[in-house]
Amino acid sequence: MLRRRFNVYTMFMALVLLLSLAACQSGDVTVAPHEATFTARANSFSGPDTIPAGWTQLRLANEGPEFYHMQLMRLEEGKTVADLTAALAQNPVAPTWAKHYGGPNPPHVGESSTAVVYLEPGDYALIDTVPSKDGTPHVHYGMAKAVRVTPNGNGTAVEPKADAVIDMYDFNFTMSQPLVAGKQTIRVNNRGEQPHELFLARLAPGKTVNDLLASLAPDAPPEAIDWRALGGVSVIESGAHSYFTVDLEPGTYALLCFAPEHHSGAPHFMMGMMQEYVIE
Ligand SMILES: [Cu+2]
Numbered sequence: 528m529l530r531r532r533f534n535v536y537t538m539f540m541a542l543v544l545l546l547s548l549a550a551c552q553s554g555d556v557t558v559a560p561h562e563a564t565f566t567a568r569a570n571s572f573s574g575p576d577t578i579p580a581g582w583t584q585l586r587l588a589n590e591g592p593e594f595y596h597m598q599l600m601r602l603e604e605g606k607t608v609a610d611l612t613a614a615l616a617q618n619p620v621a622p623t624w625a626k627h628y629g630g631p632n633p634p635h636v637g638e639s640s641t642a643v644v645y646l647e648p649g650d651y652a653l654i655d656t657v658p659s660k661d662g663t664p665h666v667h668y669g670m671a672k673a674v675r676v677t678p679n680g681n682g683t684a685v686e687p688k689a690d691a692v693i694d695m696y697d698f699n700f701t702m703s704q705p706l707v708a709g710k711q712t713i714r715v716n717n718r719g720e721q722p723h724e725l726f727l728a729r730l731a732p733g734k735t736v737n738d739l740l741a742s743l744a745p746d747a748p749p750e751a752i753d754w755r756a757l758g759g760v761s762v763i764e765s766g767a768h769s770y771f772t773v774d775l776e777p778g779t780y781a782l783l784c785f786a787p788e789h790h791s792g793a794p795h796f797m798m799g800m801m802q803e804y805v806i807e
Pocket residue numbers: 722723724784785786795800
């Protein structure tokens with residue numbers, strides 16, 4: 528009897544060992560991107576100080592009262608987060624020593640959004656250039672954090688698979704195929720010469736992208752925000768690409784780019800990067 532119990536126990540332990548070995552093995556050949564979560568609250572970011580290099584899924588949880596995004600900027604050696612915020616206070620067009628590496632664009636208040644970006648090792652500034660209620664970008668109210676991207680030893684995080692592609696040009700958006708309802712991963716390519724972003728929102732019935740823009744004016748009443756922020760990818764450099772996953776339902780959507788034009792500083796949506804899109 529004792530012997531039989533021992534055998535059952537041995538077999539059980541062998542099974543546990545086999546299963547854990549299998550789990551270890553699948554851990555070595557990671558297929559998903561790395562993940563890192565940051566939280567935005569009134570005038571602060573919290574999250575990890577270091578992230579491994581490679582394809583990384585960044586999640587932004589909005590626990591603050593306004594709209595926030597994550598904009599990763601890779602800093603040239605010797606430059607600091609303080610140098611960048613000082614430069615942006617002089618000119619909203621980023622200095623050439625800071626390169627845009629994207630991040631999740633604003634989720635709705637109380638919600639979260641994700642974006643998958645490719646990060647090279649180096650020192651980054653995580654900033655939020657979304658304006659606060661008074662029109663001053665959050666980066667000037669303390670939403671700037673140093674993040675170090677460390678060399679990735681195993682290099683196994685792979686790129687996501689896209690269900691649809693949106694191309695960004697100077698100055699419009701084009702789609703590889705009609706977007707459909709349902710959960711999907713969208714690849715966003717910057718095929719323009721300037722840095723671009725994609726912000727996606729679902730409009731209230733009968734409303735237009737102009738109504739959305741009007742609702743962002745400092746004097747607009749809070750109830751003017753009758754649309755839903757659905758994220759997207761913040762600014763990436765010419766030639767770069769990024770991904771985001773979103774669950775779309777039938778309705779009218781707005782696609783917008785707020786990046787400043789290199790010479791005039793005017794937001795790109797004023798130059799054509801604002802588009803409505805209907806999903807049947
Ligand atoms: Cu743009």
